[in-house]
Amino acid sequence: MIELGDHEGAGPHRSLVVLINPEIVSQEGTIVAEEGCLSVPEFTEQVKRAARITVRAKDRAGKAFEIAADGLMAKALQHEIDHLNGVLFIDRLSPIKKSIFRRKLKKALAETA
């Protein structure tokens, strides 16, 4: 399940979208943008994503709906859907970047130990 807060729309009507069993049904274009993750603190990397996506999901009542997203919203959705599938954004990196990341992670772990 993914919960999306509307960070841009401040005020009393901030919407919260809940997506249960979300699934990307169509995607278009590509964007490469800086991404980080709470699961991997202090590490961000350029990740390639679809620029525009349509996601099919169910709401809390079990009713199916579709949501179209682009920009930051598309990026956030793809990141979160990856999480649901057990994929971290580092898994989307090239093998070279992945090995650099592993080294950084090892170093970070050694420093906190």
Ligand SMILES: [Zn+2]
């Ligand atoms: Zn994440």
